Amino acid sequence: MRVAQVSFFRDPQSRPPERLLEIWPTLARVARAARNEETEIRVFQACHEDARVERGGVTFDFVRSCWGMPTGRRRRRIPVSGSRLIGAVARYAPDVIHVQGLGFPVLTRGLARRTGAAVFAQDHAGRLPRRVSHGLYRWGLAAVRGIGATSREQATPLLNAGLLSPRTKVFEVLESSSDFSPSDRERARLESGISGDPAVLWIGRLDAVKDPLTMLNGFRRALTHLPNAQLWCCYSDAPLLSELRRAVGDDETLRSRVHLIGHVPHAQVEHLCNAADVFVASSRREVCGFAVLEALACGLPAIITDIPPFRRLTRGGAVGALYPVGDSEALSHALLQWYASRTPREREDVRRHFATHLSFDVLGEELRAAYVGVSEGRCASR
DSSP states (O other): OOOEEEEEEOOOOOOOHHHHHHHHHHHHHHHHHHHHHHHHEEEEEEEEEEEEEETEEEEEEEOOOOOEEEOOOOOOOOOOEEEHHHHHHHHHOOEEHHHHHHHHOHHHHHHHHHHHOOOEEOOOOSOOGGGGGGHHHHOOOOOOOEEEEESGGGOOOOTTTTOOOOOOOEEEEEEEEOOOOOOOOOHHHHHOOOOOOEEEEEEEEOSTTTTTHHHHHHHHTTTTTTOEEEEEOOOOOTTHHHHHHHHTTTOOHHHTTTTEOOOOOHHHHHHHHHHEEEEEEOOOHHHHHHHHHHHHHHHHHHHEEEOHHHHHHHTTTTTTEEEEEEEEEHHHHHHHHHHHHOOTTTHHHHHHHHHHHHHHHHHHHHHHHHHHHHHSSOOOOO
């Protein structure tokens, strides 16, 4: 089977292809995971220049493409010229086209019509388009035979809004995985400076969707019974940073226990995950949850919100705990319950869970099953 993995998203900074493979490591890693003796993978990526790169047995075609970029607060990307990218995919003559994202319905339909291949689209956005665009999306996505999402539940809003045909198959497919691995905890603590009993780790944007204030309030409640706990927060975009700083600065209990680290290089995240005792997240919604995946890859138990992708990643809270969105009291209770019941083999169990259910090998199997499912209809769907 020949599969073309296609991304219409073009780097707004126009960085060169080799650099894109460095800063978007999942582009290559997902392609390699899906490849085997029966499945040939070729990646087609919109870019500001043409290039062909061979990496790990996979060919990456970077195709010069141009999209109109609107101004103002509306952030839709309107395709100006996608013919070169579509033409490059057509010349490859794939059996299946794996489109990354649902945000380019016109180009997706164009791909299907030009190639005649079965189209599988992976949902990366996680949110419905504006209602004014529903007709356009319905028309464009009619060409899609199957979609992938971390959890099948995430496809329900798309189906209920009529953006997908009821005949569209829905496959549970991980968005990505992680190459992180466990290492010696004490050494990781020395290298990272992490401390605490327990050391609680947060990684994510400080915005309303990630809801860091719920996390902070839950941690504050738990301190009554965990006086030696320390909270370590890593983040990039941080619109709520001043609010968090104010909340920490105004509370004598939190001032010595909350560490707002800020941005750290991705390589350092692995050390932080291995140094910490537990990972927390308070996301109101997620497409997958890369930080959670990376924590689980290191054997770190996760106390996270009860949302569809997190239920999938933890198999219903089997490695850590799930708590209701926005409920700081439930987070505190889950943290205390975890601390009281943790075992010496806990991290080994979490890592085993990751290897069995969330690794790149598993991702590859899920992708290949989806490709067969959309091309031959032999795979179970919804």
